[in-house]
Amino acid sequence: MAHRRQENHPASILAVAVASWLAPGAGYFLLGEKKRAIIIFVTIVLTLCTGLYIGSIGVINFKGPAALYVKAAQIMNPPIVLILGRYTAAGAYPVHGWPSEIGQIYTMTSGLLNLLCIVNAVYLAHLRETKPTGG
Amino acid sequence: MSVIAACILASFTAPENIGTTPQSMLWLLPLAAAIAVIYKATKVQTIIAEKFTKEAVVLFGSIIVFITVTALALHALAWLITE
DSSP states (O other), X not given: OOEEEOTTHHHHHHHHHHHHHHSTTHHHHHTTOHHHHHHHHHHHHHHHHHHHHHHOGGGOOXXXXXXXXXXXXXXXXXXXXXXXXXXXXXXXXXXXXXXXXXXHHHHHHHHHHHHXXXXXXXXXXXXXXXXXXXX | OOHHHHHXXXXXXXXXXOOSXXXXXXXXXXXXXXXXXXXXXXXXXXXXXHHHHHXXXXXXXXXXXXXXXXXXXXXXXXHHHHO
């Protein structure tokens, strides 16, 4: 089966990916999946906020001693973590022990779930842009 | 900024006091719920409240049962080795 790709295909996919990263679920919103977008937004934001509440904003510290995979997973969260990272870089919000561990796990998980949603939204956009023409 | 908003923001600047107790393991429950909801939100074709809730609850239960069984197996193994 032949497929026809629309001219704005890469641009629209990029828009979905960027929107998904800027706000969880925004990519689905652009695709018209409003219920899905709301569920994803609420769940990811709640997970991130729970992690920040348990461990304080100190768990987001890109210049701290945390492992690279922790920082890589956290950076998949919406860009607010980059702003938080600037505030916490000086080490003004120290956090240790269980609260740090649990806070990191929550913020990492919310980041990885956001990555899953970005990839899934991009795939959905790709499927919708690639329309079968037959022949 | 109102006092309530300031208090809410301030609560994010100091960590909670969580001890290394068995009860602290309960913090996995909201995380498992979030994973179940997001996974199902990306997988189901159409979001229908009743069906979606049922599938998310089933996945949440599966995760908890698997974690519990794994914990019990590891606990039994540790007991066998140390006793």
